Amino acid sequence: MDADFHLGQRLSFDGALCTVRYTGEVKGTSGRWLGVEWDDVGRGKHSGEHGGIRYFECKSKHSTAGSFVRPTRPVDKPLSFLEALQKKYVSEEITKNGNKYGNAALSSEDQIKISGKVVEEVGFDKIRQQLAQLNELRIVLLDGLNISGILLNGRYGEPEERERMVRLISETCPKIVELDLSRNLLEHWQDVADICRALPMLRSLRVNGNRFGVLRACEGADQLSTLPNLQGLALDNTLLSWDEVCDLTEQCPSLTTLSASSNRLDSLLRTLQGSCKVSKIILESNNFSSLSAVGGALSLPGLERLHLRDNSINRILDVGQNVETTLPLSISLSNLDVSYNAIDQWSFLDGLDGAFPNISSLRMTHNPVYLTGNVSTGKEMSVEEAFMLTVARVGRLKTLNFSVISAQDRSNAELYYLSRIAKVLAEVPQEDERHIVKDHPRYGELCDVYGPPTIVRKAPSAIDPHSLEARLIRITFYSRTPISHHADPTKPENYVRQIPRGFNVYKLIGIVVRLFNVRPFDVRLIWETGEWDPVAKRRDDNEDSESEDEAEHASANGDRTRNNPEDATESGKWIQREVELEAGTREIGFWIEGREAKIRVELK
Template sequence: MPDGFYIFYVGKRLSYDNQLCTVRYIGEVKGTKGEWLGVEWDDPTRGKHSGEHGGTKYFECLNQSTATSASFIRPARKYDPFRSFAEALKAKYASDPVQDPSIHIVFATKPGDNALKKDPLARINQPIRISGKEVEEVGFDKIRKQLAQLSELKIVILDGLRMDRSVARLREGMEEWEKGLTDVREACPKAIELDLSRNLFEEWREIASICEQLEKLKSLRVEYAMPSFPFIIPHKLTPPSGNRFRDISITAAERPRCLAAFANITDLKLEDTLLPWESIASLTHLFPALITFSASSNYYTSLTSHILNPAITSLTLEDNNLTSLSVISSLASLPSLRRLILKSNKISIITADSSPSPPVFSSSVTELDLTYNDISTWSFLDALPRSFPGLTSLRISHNPLYAHLQTPDGRPMTPEDGYMLTIARLSCLRTLNYSPITDKERLNAESYYLSLIAKELAYAPEKDAPAILESHPRYKELCEEYGEPVIARERGGVNPNSLAARLVRLHVYLKDSTENQQVELEIPGRCTAYTLIGMVSREFKTKPMGMRLVWETGDWMPAPKGVEEEDNDSESEDEEESEVGRVMREVEIVPGTRSVGTWIDGMEATIRVELR
């Protein structure tokens, strides 16, 4: 194209100073002379407005998360040159060696090595030896030469290289993109993984024309790829956007070619493309072997009824704007879905007001990730098994629910306590936050949960008992497993918020002591575990790190199935035969800043000291 000759149209992808954008408007702007290009920047913080000037709206931006994603640019402004696939590949993996005259090579020689002293450059051709073994010297030039073997590349990352593939766009009178293209096959025929993020593609057939030539391709990424920064980027930061397609339609003649081009791809990422869900869903049906799919960072607030490829087993919808599970009810029809990642959304409820009933997903869904959402009530977790009947693995950290937990008497609880209650409330779980749940952990969690329910009933008026039990759906089941707790309601008892309620009396004794060493301590419940361990170590004249504190709860209950007697730390050799098959719940007070009141229930407790 001759210099100074430009062709612009709405939807054209451009780059100015390595900042990608899409043309959204061509025409005059009131109060100015001549024509302007209204562009939407891929980086939503790059512009100055959202498509308006002087109170007049000239165009809409696809990304409406910010009001600074657009600018007006003169058509005469020179844009960055485009690259073909081969040019982008060479720019990334076969760039020219760096010649830096400021770099000097200095060789260290052994004393008496006169030859090298006279001619240090003689060292260049000498083998390098370390401890008598010859080693290979690897520098930037050598690495660059290895990468420059483009025909051997298997993982090809071409993000942010201003790649344009107009040769594959549909032209007037054509029913399919040009046949016989071989540029990609000749450049890197062995590619297995391909990243085409942050480029200048406009039509989906451009992607297909590349994949058509890579018979071994298994993984395709067409999204925004975060560049490397010397600092940690918060997970909620909205990054610059990815590819912006103006046309993803496929003609009847092109469909068989697309199915063949994507026939072996099992992993697809279409993140931050801002494509509507209808378009996203239709594209997945062009991938016959698709198993793993991601549509993160597309600002979805809900999903339409359009169905994804039914073969998908792992689906990621991270960093969208979903607010409930009912807005993704269309996913419930996926028969093979096993893993669903909903991290970094705004989910707070199961069912929205407009939904008559909660969605019920396939029992094949066993893994669910709900981290970094807005879940704040236990009722949400209690309802999860109804929506996910096959659920066995859950990630639930970083939700408001765990920020302000309290015991029934008003004492603060830690997130670790919250995770223990999560285990107790969800009997279906086998893994929580990637950690397998052992039989002993479940035993401690469920007995602890049952004691909290009993305490809540004890502090509340008897008339409130039905409402309290309704908020604990597993209460009856736990009573059948461990026995119904005794509810002791005392009139005129100590106010749980008074000073007296904040003092805990501890009976501390040294295990296996011949002198029957024991002591009584009365401490505020807010004292840390570190403080308690220090006090006990002074009383028994032992090193703090040389002992272990165990709270003996005194709660005996039948051992659940799967818990072997030898796994029960509370059973001693001289235990009466009547206690066989029963376990006492014990809690180790682990050194830390956690308060004693969060470890121990009640106003009195017996602490066993075990020397390590």
């Protein structure tokens, strides 16, 4: 092994970070090589295998994360914590005129020029002076500065030397409250722990994008008092296992927020011990396929917010899990984000009340379940319909996708949901009703609130399904005002015809042209379905909204829903569902399921 390099060492080549996974010879070449795993997995050429020989394993498991580089290739200089602090917040002029760590007056000799003209700096000197006072800094961002530890030149050092540096850090910047050490060359967690130990006021720490080696025994239970005041910890894209995340959080008895996104996690078996104060966990962009897979997080007694955006979740429980013994998953969780997942069944929403009895806020955007077409229209589900069906199926929701659910919204949604169930029930014999109701757990509850819906079942037909009569639709064509030249202007036109289901819309338009004596390109065909839909307020899905907290506490008052569609229409709460039959080769049997239909003819 090369004397200057070791396995797990963090290096930077021209700003690209990597971890040493192999040192030695490569068959078919001369000289020695470094096998590295790039943080940017698209930068490499292989996964550690070359010429059919496996030289090393990439922790990211990506096919192009690995490369071989020569040990003689120049590396970017690693910095200590204080060197990076000085580089970021103290200019060269300050260092020249003052002490090594700032606290000196700024020179105003330097000028900024744009297109040859001197730009007057108003207030910049004052800002730089404030930032240069390192002992007054409260928010420090040192991401991407090649920090390798607390000592110079990337050395780990002896305990006495490290203690002296901890004291120096504490004297230099004792008031830091928020610290970002993301995307650096940190290899040992002990360096992070020592930096935090030197900052008694630290409350938030981000070490995203670092690649720590195997946690040493001394970095475990013996350091529980290292981070006593830390409340927020971000470990995104560190490729740490869940067990390692748990080991680190045990050093943070005051922790309330934990982020471990983009770590290839697929199952959380271990519970976060000693982290009873954690109320928010962010596990976005991992590999979870069910809600029960994050059981180690859900078992926290005070967990209120769980962010699972951009996973592969499509069910609540894993296959084989017993509902009675597994649910509820959490009695404290109130806020759940499962947007950008693989949820494709409404049964997922039906089960949320049972999985989380106190759920009040949900994000569900960009899931396949909303791509299901509207059965009545054959078109993609609208935003309003998706909103109503989601609200109706999850009875405890107060906020959906950052929108407050008013009392009026909920009444409209639940009545619409009941009408959808009633339509399905009307299509099956009464003895099969229980099978349909079983798929709608809230049906009985909603019937108690609004009364059972009127179900009009079709009488048993004596018509042979293979006969011509069974393949006909009785269609009533009418116009509200006369549109043909020979019609009586005082009476609306009305025609009844038996039309084969196999006729496409082009042929249907041809029939209308002959009946109403109009040109084919001048008419529109509107199918009046006879059904009524509540009108929901249009909502935009603001992906970057930060108003969720305000939305959850906003007023949810609303008017009482009208049960009569005709009365409701007057107040603008309901609208009759109409479908325009667009000219094309699609058969009318695709649009119209029954044996009768009413089509309104209008001029364009």
